[in-house]
Amino acid sequence: MPHTPKRISIFILITLFIFIFAGCTGKKDEPAQSAPADAGSDMTLEELAEYNGKDDNPAYIAVDGVIYDVSRNSNWKAGEHNGYSAGNDVSELIEKISPHGKRVLNKLPVVGNVIE
Numbered sequence: 097m098p099h100t101p102k103r104i105s106i107f108i109l110i111t112l113f114i115f116i117f118a119g120c121t122g123k124k125d126e127p128a129q130s131a132p133a134d135a136g137s138d139m140t141l142e143e144l145a146e147y148n149g150k151d152d153n154p155a156y157i158a159v160d161g162v163i164y165d166v167s168r169n170s171n172w173k174a175g176e177h178n179g180y181s182a183g184n185d186v187s188e189l190i191e192k193i194s195p196h197g198k199r200v201l202n203k204l205p206v207v208g209n210v211i212e
């Protein structure tokens with residue numbers, strides 16, 4: 097049987113091709129979830145009050161209807177900053193009392209908007 101080794105080689109090649117093709121068309125990994133489940137959440141001022149940075153709660157502040165996350169800001173440890181607390185609308189305070197004004201806001205992650 098002089099043809100047998102050639103046939104075996106072809107059989108192995110075809111089998112290899114099928115395996116490679118099957119591997120390439122396999123389902124790709126699902127992309128990692130890119131945002132936390134509660135990202136982009138709008139809330140009322142009443143709900144905002146819970147985000148005061150205490151008891152493991154995140155620390156959020158509202159300015160001009162936009163809610164910012166100050167949880168990871170070193171100036172807002174435990175939701176407190178120079179005598180002011182997170183969980184509040186600080187629109188007037190940041191403009192009239194703080195030395196820096198609203199320019200500090202553009203560094204903060206936005207959580208969502210204040211709703212009625």
Ligand code: HEM
Pocket residue numbers: 157166169171177178180186189190193194195196200201203204
């Ligand atoms: C309730 C009103 C206020 C809000 C919403 C506010 C907000 C902030 C925020 C978000 C930062 C962080 C900025 C960063 O990461 O670079 C910051 C920093 C700072 N805040 Fe305030 N702040 C307020 C009141 C005050 C007051 C009354 C003072 C001073 C007595 C003050 C003094 C400072 C200083 C010195 C820094 C760090 C340096 C700077 O970024 O200018 N803040 N503030």
